[in-house]
Amino acid sequence: MTLPVRITLRTIASLLAISLLAFAIISAMPSDPVAIAIRAWNLPVDGEIVAGLRAQWGLDRPFLERYAAWILRFFSGDWGLSFRTGEPVLDEFLRRLPLTLTIAFSGLTLALVAAVPLGFLAALKPRGLVDGVTRMLAVLVQAVPSIWLGLVFLWVLGVQLRWIRPFSRDWSGLILPIALIALHSLAVLTRVYRRDLIDISSQPFFRTALAKGLGRPAALWRHGHAHALYALLSAFRAEASWAVGSTAAIEVLFGLPGIGQFLVESIAARDYPVLQAYVMVVAGWLLLLNAGIAASLAWLGGRRA
Incomplete structure (x- = not known):
């Protein structure tokens, strides 16, 4: 098979x-x-x-x-009627899902794209500025709940500095939610990628590449990137799972009408069709993501072999 x-x-x-x-x-x-x-x-x-x-x-x-x-x-596409609103559950989800996916996908994509160059720079100079900043960021996001961090950003950027309009219904209202998802995932993914590159740099074949005249940046990229990418994708799977719950909490915090907020409103009403549909949507998203990452890891594993 x-x-x-x-x-x-x-x-x-x-x-x-x-x-x-x-x-x-x-x-x-x-x-x-x-x-x-x-x-x-x-x-x-x-x-x-x-x-x-x-x-x-x-x-x-x-x-x-x-x-x-x-x-x-x-x-078959019939998700039932919401006990609370009386509307078809599928229609409710289709109206709200684009907002939720925008927040989650944008945050995760930004984190994944930025993790590679930042992790590479941190591994290139292990005790340099980039390494220190990413380490501090990793400690911060692990120690501080995203809800509390969101409240701080709201107060500083929205109230004190007035740089953003956090509760507006246009694109500017999505800046902070996306940034909160991206910051947490960026810190974790950067450290994972950096750690694997550091491990590769201690291997005999890496020292051999340096002895043959290859510069450290080129040797680190040529011999370490594929190995570190393997670990990065494994960590991304966990971050995508974390983003599901965090996106729901962030939608409630910022008053965004996504499926997370709809779920919270439906829990108190014991709205069975909505709760069941939410579980299936989240499970489908995670299983499809896991399947895609498993296929990617198998391909990378073949290349590594």
Whole structure:
């Protein structure tokens, strides 16, 4: 069985397992969404209304029957109706997903692109200025929660210096959210890339390349970049997972109408269709990312061999 087939089958099996586990956990959440909806919509507590809503939402059927019906509808494009808004969940996600993806992808892409030159410069002069700055940044983002750091940036850049308009609805309102994602990932990825380059520079073949007259920058790039890129992509997978939760928190902090904020609003209402769809979207994003990185690592591993 070829590698792409194995990765595809593993991705599908993982997605189905996650969907079943998420459906079970969400269904077991305390409180009844029907009772919450009745209070939110100011409906009379009537037995017929309660029974009608439970039947409409499929809450009166056995667990496995509900799961089978839901997963089939989900993959056919019918994600159900939101208990809270009454709108199709898929439409709600399609309206909000571009904003969330813009924040996450932009931050991660900026971090990945900048990590290579910064990590290379830090490895070229291990105790130089770039190395010291990236080390301090790595300590800062690991020690300080992104929410707190976002509040500091809001106060300094938005209130005191007035350089940005953080809550505006145009592109300027996305500068800080993207920067928060990029800063955290940049610090981690830079140090990972730099560490592997340093490790390569201590190997006998690297010293042999220097002895043959190759300059240190050229030798470090030619013999160390592919090895360090392997570690960088492995670390990027973890950073992409971190960005999922951080993007949701940042959307709430900055009042951005992405799917993270929509999720937070839906949790209190026990909006099952929204919660299940969010889990599937996040799981799909991470599994596809893992599949792509696994294929890239296999290709790099072949080159290294």
